[in-house]
Amino acid sequence: MIINYEDSNFPISLRNIPNAPKQLYVKGNINLLNSIGIAIIGSRNCTDYGKKMCEYFTKKLTQYGLTIISGMAVGIDAISHITAIKNNGKTIAVLPSGFNHIFPKENINLFEDIINSDGCIVSEYSPDIYASYNNFLKRNRIVSGLAIGTLVIEAGYRSGTTVTARLTNQQDKKVFCVPSNLDNPKGISTNTLIQKGAFLVTCAEDILKQIPDLNINIINEKRNHFIDNTSDSKYNSYTNTNINSNINPNINSNINSNINSNINSNNISNNINFKINPNLLDIYNLISNEPIDIDDIIRLSNLSINEVNYKLTMLELENLIIQLPGKQFILKN
Amino acid sequence: MLSKINSMALNGLDGYLVEIQTDISPGLPSFEIVGLPDTSVKEAKERIRSAIKNSGFEFPSRRFLINLAPADIKKGGSSFDLPMAIGILIAIGYINENNISNLEKSIFLGEVSLDGSINSINGILPMCIEALHLGIKNVYLPKNNIREASIVKDLNTIPVDNLTQLVNHLNGISTIEKENFDINNLFSCHSTHNLDFADVKGQENIKRALEVSAAGAHNCLLIGSPGSGKTMMARRLPTILPDLTFNEALEITKIHSIAGKLKNNSSLVTTRPFRAPHHNISPSSIIGGGRIPTPGEISLAHFGILFLDELPEFNKNLLELLRTPLEDREVTISRVNSTLTFPCNFMFVGSMNPCMCGYYGSGVKECTCSPESISKYLGKISGPLLDRIDIHIEVKPVQYKKLDSNIKNETSKQIKERVDNARQIQLDRYKDFNIYSNSELTPNLINEFCKINSNGKKILENAFDKLGLSARAYTRILKVARTIADLDNKPNIECTHLAEAIQYRSLDRKYTDKY
Numbered sequence: 001m002i003i004n005y006e007d008s009n010f011p012i013s014l015r016n017i018p019n020a021p022k023q024l025y026v027k028g029n030i031n032l033l034n035s036i037g038i039a040i041i042g043s044r045n046c047t048d049y050g051k052k053m054c055e056y057f058t059k060k061l062t063q064y065g066l067t068i069i070s071g072m073a074v075g076i077d078a079i080s081h082i083t084a085i086k087n088n089g090k091t092i093a094v095l096p097s098g099f100n101h102i103f104p105k106e107n108i109n110l111f112e113d114i115i116n117s118d119g120c121i122v123s124e125y126s127p128d129i130y131a132s133y134n135n136f137l138k139r140n141r142i143v144s145g146l147a148i149g150t151l152v153i154e155a156g157y158r159s160g161t162t163v164t165a166r167l168t169n170q171q172d173k174k175v176f177c178v179p180s181n182l183d184n185p186k187g188i189s190t191n192t193l194i195q196k197g198a199f200l201v202t203c204a205e206d207i208l209k210q211i212p213d214l215n216i217n218i219i220n221e222k223r224n225h226f227i228d229n230t231s232d233s234k235y236n237s238y239t240n241t242n243i244n245s246n247i248n249p250n251i252n253s254n255i256n257s258n259i260n261s262n263i264n265s266n267n268i269s270n271n272i273n274f275k276i277n278p279n280l281l282d283i284y285n286l287i288s289n290e291p292i293d294i295d296d297i298i299r300l301s302n303l304s305i306n307e308v309n310y311k312l313t314m315l316e317l318e319n320l321i322i323q324l325p326g327k328q329f330i331l332k333n
Numbered sequence: 334m335l336s337k338i339n340s341m342a343l344n345g346l347d348g349y350l351v352e353i354q355t356d357i358s359p360g361l362p363s364f365e366i367v368g369l370p371d372t373s374v375k376e377a378k379e380r381i382r383s384a385i386k387n388s389g390f391e392f393p394s395r396r397f398l399i400n401l402a403p404a405d406i407k408k409g410g411s412s413f414d415l416p417m418a419i420g421i422l423i424a425i426g427y428i429n430e431n432n433i434s435n436l437e438k439s440i441f442l443g444e445v446s447l448d449g450s451i452n453s454i455n456g457i458l459p460m461c462i463e464a465l466h467l468g469i470k471n472v473y474l475p476k477n478n479i480r481e482a483s484i485v486k487d488l489n490t491i492p493v494d495n496l497t498q499l500v501n502h503l504n505g506i507s508t509i510e511k512e513n514f515d516i517n518n519l520f521s522c523h524s525t526h527n528l529d530f531a532d533v534k535g536q537e538n539i540k541r542a543l544e545v546s547a548a549g550a551h552n553c554l555l556i557g558s559p560g561s562g563k564t565m566m567a568r569r570l571p572t573i574l575p576d577l578t579f580n581e582a583l584e585i586t587k588i589h590s591i592a593g594k595l596k597n598n599s600s601l602v603t604t605r606p607f608r609a610p611h612h613n614i615s616p617s618s619i620i621g622g623g624r625i626p627t628p629g630e631i632s633l634a635h636f637g638i639l640f641l642d643e644l645p646e647f648n649k650n651l652l653e654l655l656r657t658p659l660e661d662r663e664v665t666i667s668r669v670n671s672t673l674t675f676p677c678n679f680m681f682v683g684s685m686n687p688c689m690c691g692y693y694g695s696g697v698k699e700c701t702c703s704p705e706s707i708s709k710y711l712g713k714i715s716g717p718l719l720d721r722i723d724i725h726i727e728v729k730p731v732q733y734k735k736l737d738s739n740i741k742n743e744t745s746k747q748i749k750e751r752v753d754n755a756r757q758i759q760l761d762r763y764k765d766f767n768i769y770s771n772s773e774l775t776p777n778l779i780n781e782f783c784k785i786n787s788n789g790k791k792i793l794e795n796a797f798d799k800l801g802l803s804a805r806a807y808t809r810i811l812k813v814a815r816t817i818a819d820l821d822n823k824p825n826i827e828c829t830h831l832a833e834a835i836q837y838r839s840l841d842r843k844y845t846d847k848y
Binding site for chain 1: 695699703704729792795796836
């Protein structure tokens with residue numbers, strides 16, 4: 001259906017942005033356009049780190065009831081849509097083309113999934129218009145316009161993501177950035193954005209706190225930082241201290257609502273460490289959130305290659321580690 | 334006057350007897366060869382005329398007719414030069430009639446040059462083997478081929494240097510000195526490799542994977558970024574393969590002899606062949622072909638390694654051609670003139686980049702490929718071909734700090750000892766089944782020899798569930814696990830062996846999990 005600028009159901013958040021679209025073509029759940037949403041954007045060609053961060057933030061924000069808005073491109077965009085759908089959240093995709101020429105073509109299934117999951121697809125172009133370079137950039141102002149803020153997961157040098165970040169600023173909205181390693185080429189622009197004043201986020205709650213109007217009940221403000229969670233629990237497993245003590249306040253804090261289950265499940269997965277076969281622990285301890293090469297594992301563990309191979313397979317089967325291309329291993333979170 | 338002498342020709346890997354009948358009759362001077370000769374045989378008349386003249390004999394102006402019997406098989410090559418020349422000399426009467434009767438049990442092989450000397454020819458070994466079967470006593474052959482022919486014991490091989498010498502020998506004026514070779518000696522002088530696994534710093538994981546493939550003769554595929562050492566590793570693979578047995582060496586030499594790949598004055602091929610054709614190779618040169626089919630690269634790699642560097646660069650149709658030979662271990666080439674079967678029991682080793690730009694998952698450089706282009710690139714290797722590759726090895730470039738390290742690297746000799754042991758176990762186990770290694774196990778034999786206990790089954794089930802392995806990986810994993818157990822000298826496949834085998838199936842996983 002078509003919504004014109006003059007119509008009463010034209011999204012309020014879009015009305016006030018500079019150069020607002022004249023009309024919107026909408027498919028799916030139109031009510032979402034006036035819900036509270038956050039734009040999650042990033043590189044098409046993301047790294048495993050970006051993928052992991054995107055999944056984490058999308059999941060958390062979805063659970064807080066926010067609508068996830070993105071551009072349905074490959075990479076971070078697709079991951080955020082998919083993660084939102086998986087977690088029964090709402091998601092809006094803003095297309096750079098008309099509905100008859102969905103771009104990119106390989107995400108046509110995602111298009112269906114979004115509509116089937118009560119999501120919403122938006123485009124300012126009439127159905128017969130193809131995607132073009134200019135359309136991409138113009139699309140970005142709607143992505144940021146619909147949202148209360150923009151979360152940048154990963155962006156390489158001179159990426160289109162930076163354009164969206166700039167537009168977000170022009171629209172007087174906040175830009176949030178996930179920091180990256182300095183040697184990650186896909187983190188150049190995010191780090192630069194932080195340098196220029198974007199807000200660095202370490203957990204989903206950081207975003208919520210920055211937008212006070214939201215009135216969302218923030219639970220466990222501490223110790224829910226992404227890295228904290230893993231490093232603490234890992235530390236616990238080595239020293240065998242009690243995880244339920246004051247180190248991790250998650251358990252003790254008073255939680256209501258269904259968000260509860262999420263945090264518990266987090267802890268359950270952390271507790272797996274105790275179930276690790278002690279034989280496998282020597283290899284497990286070598287693997288972290290940074291990918292490590294099998295040759296390094298062999299060198300550091302001083303074990304024979306067949307033994308290392310065996311233990312790696314077992315750890316993989318226990319769902320504790322993931323193998324990345326190039327025989328690299330990383331912890332599964 | 335009419336003369337009849339014997340020679341040999343090749344039909345695929347086997348020789349057959351050819352009778353050369355020469356008739357001289359009065360009439361207009363002419364020189365005719367019949368019996369389906371091809372151009373190389375027809376041209377022989379000019380060579381023979383000059384050779385006879387330049388050896389000091391007279392070539393009379395008469396009507397010459399030569400028939401190559403059986404006359405219904407196409408004949409090619411220059412090996413009929415010598416017998417035709419001798420046939421003519423007998424017919425003219427240069428050779429004492431008393432000695433001619435002795436020639437019934439003799440064959441002549443060789444190419445003559447214009448000055449009367451005898452040049453070497455291809456396919457000596459298979460022809461000599463067949464000659465022995467046919468009850469031939471003496472073989473007159475080019476001097477440069479004598480080492481190759483001497484492999485066939487019980488055959489009186491006479492090295493011929495030039496036409497005059499041979500005529501004098503046949504007339505009893507002088508005798509040609511025979512050379513004696515100790516065959517055991519020829520076989521034992523294995524040529525040494527100048528490559529060694531000790532040269533490779535780091536990369537223990539890949540060395541181990543290659544050790545497993547060598548031990549079970551498993552086909553393997555090396556995947557890695559440019560400069561990561563795929564080719565370097567593959568070239569060192571022959572140094573850890575088990576030694577050839579005499580029969581294997583004989584079969585390899587036969588094939589190489591026909592293809593003309595034996596060097597002058599060489600006898601047996603004593604090292605396993607390593608064939609690495611460039612990727613612009615044509616279908617008939619890899620499979621074998623030609624009007625009269627000759628062996629291709631896959632047959633030349635018989636009992637050795639066929640290494641295809643940069644696998645996705647090969648023509649896709651060409652790679653599909655490898656499917657049946659990989660399965661049957663022989664290849665049948667059909668042409669209008671003949672249908673021949675060549676053996677091709679080779680170990681297939683391929684190398685490829687993980688993506689178009691070459692750096693996906695390398696950690697050295699950012700991969701610039703889109704997910705589609707990666708899957709498109711990997712898609713160049715078809716499922717059925719991947720199905721025949723047991724071990725996938727991911728190779729990463731070695732870092733400088735490791736190059737510098739003083740860790741002692743194992744030498745090829747040390748690795749080879751383990752491989753030899755594992756092969757011996759397999760040979761003993763499969764002696765009643767007509768196979769040599771774990772890679773050749775058929776589904777029935779897998780059920781018999783690759784039994785796994787309930788724990789092992791659980792691991793496999795788990796692996797298929799969680800790692801997204803494809804069904805075709807199942808038997809591959811069992812075969813490789815069998816080899817790992819053999820290397821470990823264990824009678825049964827244990828969980829550790831299975832778990833290690835699972836690590837060698839990278840490409841079966843959802844390799845392009847990139848969004």
